[in-house]
Amino acid sequence: MIEAGNCIVNGVVITSKKHIVDAGDIVEVEIPEAELVDVLPEDIPLDVRYEDEDVIVLNKPRGMVVHPAPRHYMGTLVNALMFHCGNSLSGINGIIRPGIVHRIDKDTSGLIIVAKNDNAHLSLAEQLKKHTMTREYEAVVHGQVKNESGTVDAPIGRSVSDRKKMCITTKNSRAAITHYEVIARYDKFTHIRLKLETGRTHQIRVHMNYIGHSVAGDMVYGNPKQSSKYAFLNGQCLHARKLFFFHPVSGRQVEVACDLPDYFMGFLERIK
Secondary structure (H helix, E strand, O other), rough: OOOOEEEOOOOEEOOOOOOOOOOOEEEEEOOOOOOOOOOOOOOOOOOOOEOOOEEEEEEEOOOOOOEEEEEEEOOHHHHHHHHHHHOOOOOOOOOOOOEOOOOOOOOOOOEEEOOOOHHHHHHHHHHHHHHHOEEEEEEEEEEEOOOEEEEOOOOEEOOOOOOEEEOOOOOOEEEEEEEEEEEEEEOOOEEEEEEEEOOOOOOOHHHHOOOOOOOOOOOOOOOOOOOOHHHOOOOOEEEEEEEEEEEOOOOOEEEEEEEOOHHHHHHHHHHH
């Protein structure tokens, strides 16, 4: 907004993000109309792990953005879904996020569930809200996690110093709970399994960093010097491996799982 010249302080257009405001300043922000973007279907291969007329569960590769956003209007999971499913996607989240019930980060791999109609979307969203949908992840984190299992219960909100990051805070935050257990221990790392009780943005990455065990390869929340040694991972070593949900029509419990990807297995071999 500042770069576009839409921020005015005391009648003067501000062009620097470092401008300091004082008590009593009059700040005006001109918010432009939202631009409608044509989301185009793209013939991108999808790793489908479960599909019927109501839902589809996919194994998203690391590096793929879930839905269109600035600088990422093509090559997203939504573009691929529109080609694969045609018009059979929930419209609840609008044209940018058709069918998207929950998200995983661009550089996190693994399972994501998508609704093919509005009734399925409402049911799945309610399951997320009531924590009856279970999402299980695996990660490699720095250091030796002290206990064999545990729970991180710490509220997460957006950082005031960096709006692109989340942090542990009691201001403008939401409850966040992550359960973990140790799978294997290595010299400088621990391989862990995690279950989300809530689904906040960057939850696992923020919680693991909070307890002093950032996810390997996490260039955002990890220690910069520490993370830079593992930049070859091209993202955090974090994979959404299992998904349990109740089918929105039949009510039966569905379990979907996928193997650890090659980059994850390769890193485990490297640190043995």
